Amino acid sequence: MPLYMDCHDTPGIKIEEAEKAHLKDLAVQEKFHVKYLAYWVNEDSGKVFCLMKAPNKEAIHKTHLLANGIKTCNIVEVEGGLYSAFMGKDLRNREDLVVDENGTPDGGxxxxxxxxxxxxxxxxxxxxxxxxxxxxxxxxxxxxxxxxxxxxxxxxxxxxxxxxxxxxxxxxxxxxxxxxxxxxxxxxxxxxxxxxxxxxxxxxxxxxxxxxxxxxxxxxxxxxxxxxxxxxxxxxxxxxxxxxxxxxxxxxxxxxxxxxxDKSDQDFIRQLFDHINVNISKDNFTIAKLSREMGLSRAQLYRKLNSMSNSSPVQFVRDLRLKYALNLIKEKKLTISEIAYELGFSNPSYFAKCFKKKYGISPSKIKVEV
CATH class of the missing domain: 3.30.70.1230 (Nucleotide cyclase, GGDEF domain)
Known part of the structure; x- marks a missing residue:
């Protein structure tokens, strides 16, 4: 069966409460062919994460609802190797709570x-x-x-x-x-x-x-x-x-x-990348448009971005486009000219010039193994 992880946003949760809820899940899991394997409790953030095998996400929803009358905030399917890479070898106490080598609960x-x-x-x-x-x-x-x-x-x-x-x-x-x-x-x-x-x-x-x-x-x-x-x-x-x-x-x-x-700059960065990712393939995507969408003047956007990255908005967007170009070259699905247009460059020659300035070589000189 597939492997899943879910999260529960439970402000003020204590480990003892999570243990009781987990035991209730175990009591009904067979009804929906679910097998709960482990869980993590982070008392500081009020988050609980569960690991389980199940036929599908709906079965997990049903066990939590029947056992504890709660809904999951989200459920994601997890590839086993990726789970191990992130979470490591988990040590579990007798209630399946994940702990570290000293027996201290792992907050996940x-x-x-x-x-x-x-x-x-x-x-x-x-x-x-x-x-x-x-x-x-x-x-x-x-x-x-x-x-x-x-x-x-x-x-x-x-x-x-x-x-x-x-x-x-x-x-x-x-x-x-x-x-x-x-x-x-x-x-x-x-x-x-x-x-x-x-x-x-x-x-x-x-x-x-x-x-x-x-x-x-x-x-x-x-x-x-x-x-x-x-x-x-x-x-x-x-x-x-x-x-x-x-x-x-x-x-x-x-x-x-x-x-x-800081926290305000984190919000700014998230919005910045959200807007750039949506518009990066458009050749009419200008810094003026980016500023308007973020609710800032061009001068404000320049000062904010330059203070963090020592880069102007024009340089920053161009560098992002060139980084994405490398990924498209790797895929070998598009010609160099098509990549230039795909990333919003109106002129393939200008794209090649910018690429060479950044990486030292023309994009047409890169060998990619099939």
Missing amino acids: YRFILNLDIIAVTRLSDFIDFDELKLPRKPREAAERFILKNNGNVVNQLSYDRVIAVFKTPESCLLCAKEIQEEFLSHKVEYTSNEWNFRFTMGLCIGEPVTTTDDRIFQQALNQSMWYCKIAENGKIALPIEFQEISVLCRTEMDMPDITVI
Whole structure:
């Protein structure tokens, strides 16, 4: 049977109450052919997450409704390998509550590190796509630091970036800082006469399932990617919540090479990417239109975005289009000209010029293995 996770928004919930509710679920699960496996309780946020096998989502709804008279906020189907990558090997007490090695309840939240490494080549001949998008040497170094800090690399999710998951905010942030220091202080070891590279990191706190997710940790993955794109070259961007939950993080985050995103800026970033993603393929999508849709003047949009990313709105949107272009090149479904038009460039020659300026090579010179 398929594997599912769900979430319940229950402000003020206590572990003892969740244990009783779980026992009631177990008492009726066979009626709907559901098997409850584990659950997580986060008393601070009032969230409860359940893991179960079931024939479908409707069966899960029915068990919760019959057992406890409650509805789930959302249910997502989970691929087993992806579940293990995010949640790790869960230890459960006799009531199926997930706990850590010390027996302390696991609240279910995880800390996501999103690392974007983009090579810039000085070669003029054909080059391999994979080496351009995710250079081998810096990627392998980053993965070593992730393992050192008890993180887990989620290889299933992306071929064009490194995504890692941690159980504590401290291990996530310390890992990011170690990667940053390694890349900045030993950059010559990862480059050559033919190659250079840029990198950014976005960190995020995530819950397994939210009310809008279609897959596990979807919202957190989106946010970490947004922060990765907001960050300046060589910097780490992360939400202020890291400071609020960890004294160590509060100290480590007070550094010039870290961008701390407060709650109002988090809303701004979400709206920014929502509007850009809807309009990015339109050649008539202008900064004036983006400003209007966000309810800001062009000057306000410029100041807000520049303060976080040191980039103008025009540069920012163009860079996003060029990053998306790499993914379309990888898919090999469109010609270079078609990719240019698909991403809102009115002129393929201008697209090729911008691409070469960013990556050091013409898009037509990239080799992609079938």
